Every structure is written in C-alpha cells, then in structure tokens.
Amino acid sequence: MSETPPAASADTIVTVLGLGAMGLPMAARLSSEFTVRGFDINQGRRDLAASAGVERFDSARSACSGSGIVLLAVRNEEQLVEVLFGVEGVAAAMAAGSVVILTSTVGTGAIPVTAERLAGMGIGFVDAPLSGGPVRAREGDLLILVGAEPAALESARRVLEALSSTLTIVGDAPGDGQAMKTVNQLLCGVHIAAAAEALALADRLGLDPDKALRALEAGAAGSFMLSNRGPRMLEAYDDGGAEVLSRLDIFVKDMGIVGNAVRAAGLPSPLAAAAEQLYLIAQAQGLGTADDSAVIRVLAPSRLTD
Incomplete structure (x- = not known):
C-alpha cells in the first residue's frame, strides 16, 4: 500500500511534464497559485513556459525532484510508462508521499499496473483525463474525470480544482477516469x-x-x-x-x-x-x-x- 500523501498546500511544488497544447496552458494556469516547474523535450516549449511564469528545467528528473505533485500531459500509454519508469524515469526521483496526476487520454490498459508500481514506491496516482481544449485549460474551465483512491485525490484536489470548472469523481480506482x-x-x-x-x-x-x-x-x-x-x-x-x-x-x-x-x-x-x-x-x-x-x-x- 502507498503511504498517505500529504495534503496539497499553497506552497506545494507542482511539476508539469509535457508542455504541449494542453500542458503549457495548464502550467500557466497553475503558476498563479503554486510554484510550478516544467519540462518538455522541445526547447521552444520550455522557453514559452518560462515566459508564462513556469520554472524551466533541462531534464524531467530534475524538474520532479522535491515536487509534491507531478502532472503528466503525455501523448499515449507508451509515453506514460517511459516517462515514469524508463531509463530516465521520474518515479525514481519522486519522494514517498508525492502524487502523480495523469491528465492524458491513454485508455485503461496500463493504468492498474502503473498505479500498483507507484504504490510500491509510496507514490499516489490520480487518473484524471480532461476535456476542454487549450483556451479553457488556461482559464481553469476544464472538465476533469477522476478515478483515484481518496488519499491521493485529496492531495491533488487543489490542483484539479484550479484547472476545472467541472470536477467529476467517477470512482475510487485509477482507470475509472480513463473509462x-x-x-x-x-x-x-x-x-x-x-x-x-x-x-x-x-x-x-x-x-x-x-x-x-x-x-x-x-x-x-x-x-x-x-x-x-x-x-x-x-x-x-x-x-x-x-x-x-x-x-x-x-x-x-x-x-x-x-x-x-x-x-x-x-x-x-x-x-x-x-x-x-x-x-x-x-x-x-x-x-x-x-x-x-x-x-x-x-x-x-x-x-x-x-
């Protein structure tokens, strides 16, 4: 079982991995309430994030070190697994009690094993795919569909609420949001x-x-x-x-x-x-x-x- 993550607070550091069409406006939105770090493999996207008030890092691992919440805006299931557990996977740099929020649509296939692996490291997992587009992301007007254990959800709630106008808790198991x-x-x-x-x-x-x-x-x-x-x-x-x-x-x-x-x-x-x-x-x-x-x-x- 994972340790109970600490409740998110005003000084929580949030790392956003993937500063594309959705990741960048989400990072910009969150920067008004949290200390936000960001990383993307594209230098141009990192530069745009810096101009939006996001702390720019040159590697995903360094961006995640010390963060209470890591928000993933990846493309697909393969990227999810690679970002977390690959050769340069960020899970190894995250502290027990921290939380991963997955905002991407990747399907249910990899979610149970991902949640289990993170739990074994004491890291919470919030399955939170979203809908609404870049403009609504910047305005905090997204629909977010959540599947997560209650403790992980509570740690991530302030971040999720900052991004959403409609926050729907679908179930208490990761994978429910993807479904x-x-x-x-x-x-x-x-x-x-x-x-x-x-x-x-x-x-x-x-x-x-x-x-x-x-x-x-x-x-x-x-x-x-x-x-x-x-x-x-x-x-x-x-x-x-x-x-x-x-x-x-x-x-x-x-x-x-x-x-x-x-x-x-x-x-x-x-x-x-x-x-x-x-x-x-x-x-x-x-x-x-x-x-x-x-x-x-x-x-x-x-x-x-x-």
Missing part, C-alpha cells in the same frame, strides 16, 4: 465527424456556410462540437488551414482507444467505427498534424460556395 473519458471521446469523435458531414452538405446544397452554421447552432441540431469546430471547419479551406488547437491525429489515437474498449466489452459501435475511419483517411492524406476540423476536407476537398 469515462473513453465514453466521452466516442461522443466527441462522432460529433466532429457529424458536424463535418453537415457543413459539407450545406455547402454542396449551395447554402452560405456561415449562415448555415449559425442556423444549426440555434436549433435542436446544435452541439458543443458543432459550435466549437464548425467555424474552424470553414477555415479549413484557407491557406494554412485553421489554427491547430486539437491535432487530428489525437482523434486517430482516441478513436482507436474507443474501438479497443467496445470490442473488449463485446459491443457493436458502427458510428464510432465510421468516425474512426474518417480520421484514419485524413491522416493518410497528410492531415494528421492539422487541426481536427480539417476532417471536413476528406468529405469535401474544396468548397463550392467560395
């Missing part, structure tokens, strides 16, 4: 694909895209993803496309996690499978690093109403 986020991503992935189909059809029917989007948002067909991604879908045809706020290949990963989960559960998922194929086609066409709104270009490579 709920998988369900969330099924809906998000399908909603983005559906929004792309609707706006592509509006264009082919000769409707003004901006007016069509506003009309759809105002009625029963409206959704968060339509309102959030819709304007960016209309920008997908501009030179350079829309600003990258959520990379398309993230949904390739996430819909893969969804597919694995539904197969393991023995459930059919025809809508999720169709959406996953759309993202895979987009990635194959070289759109993986584009904003996920660019998926509309798979359905309609060009607009007719320009």
Whole structure:
C-alpha cells in the first residue's frame, strides 16, 4: 500500500511534464497559485513556459525532484510508462508521499499496473483525463474525470480544482477516469465527424456556410462540437488551414482507444467505427498534424460556395 500523501498546500511544488497544447496552458494556469516547474523535450516549449511564469528545467528528473505533485500531459500509454519508469524515469526521483496526476487520454490498459508500481514506491496516482481544449485549460474551465483512491485525490484536489470548472469523481480506482473519458471521446469523435458531414452538405446544397452554421447552432441540431469546430471547419479551406488547437491525429489515437474498449466489452459501435475511419483517411492524406476540423476536407476537398 502507498503511504498517505500529504495534503496539497499553497506552497506545494507542482511539476508539469509535457508542455504541449494542453500542458503549457495548464502550467500557466497553475503558476498563479503554486510554484510550478516544467519540462518538455522541445526547447521552444520550455522557453514559452518560462515566459508564462513556469520554472524551466533541462531534464524531467530534475524538474520532479522535491515536487509534491507531478502532472503528466503525455501523448499515449507508451509515453506514460517511459516517462515514469524508463531509463530516465521520474518515479525514481519522486519522494514517498508525492502524487502523480495523469491528465492524458491513454485508455485503461496500463493504468492498474502503473498505479500498483507507484504504490510500491509510496507514490499516489490520480487518473484524471480532461476535456476542454487549450483556451479553457488556461482559464481553469476544464472538465476533469477522476478515478483515484481518496488519499491521493485529496492531495491533488487543489490542483484539479484550479484547472476545472467541472470536477467529476467517477470512482475510487485509477482507470475509472480513463473509462469515462473513453465514453466521452466516442461522443466527441462522432460529433466532429457529424458536424463535418453537415457543413459539407450545406455547402454542396449551395447554402452560405456561415449562415448555415449559425442556423444549426440555434436549433435542436446544435452541439458543443458543432459550435466549437464548425467555424474552424470553414477555415479549413484557407491557406494554412485553421489554427491547430486539437491535432487530428489525437482523434486517430482516441478513436482507436474507443474501438479497443467496445470490442473488449463485446459491443457493436458502427458510428464510432465510421468516425474512426474518417480520421484514419485524413491522416493518410497528410492531415494528421492539422487541426481536427480539417476532417471536413476528406468529405469535401474544396468548397463550392467560395
């Protein structure tokens, strides 16, 4: 069993590992309430973090030494395991009683063994995947879905509350948060694909895209993803496309996690499978690093109403 982590306090040092699209705004947000350290393998991201009030370190281990909480914003399950337990893994530099918060969507597969290994080192683990995007991360307006033992959760609570407007405790076991986020991503992935189909059809029917989007948002067909991604879908045809706020290949990963989960559960998922194929086609066409709104270009490579 892990030792009971100390309750987070105002002087808690928080280390953020991974200063990408979500990690950097979270680190900036937390820097107003905590001493925040940061590390990313990209020098440019470390420089941006320093300008946002985050203490910059040249290695993940040095950034974690002495920190009460280490927040991980990694890409996938493989990075999670490597960052914690690899050759330069940070778990070895963390003190007993400290806590790891995983904010990434990685699926449930590696979570039980990760929690068990950390517990053997006296380190708590909070499974806390989030949703909301970079702007909401900077504003502390995220949805965070938590699975964690009560002691670890209490140590991490002030950090989680600083980042979220909706903090939902799904269960008391690591993995519960990932399970709920998988369900969330099924809906998000399908909603983005559906929004792309609707706006592509509006264009082919000769409707003004901006007016069509506003009309759809105002009625029963409206959704968060339509309102959030819709304007960016209309920008997908501009030179350079829309600003990258959520990379398309993230949904390739996430819909893969969804597919694995539904197969393991023995459930059919025809809508999720169709959406996953759309993202895979987009990635194959070289759109993986584009904003996920660019998926509309798979359905309609060009607009007719320009």
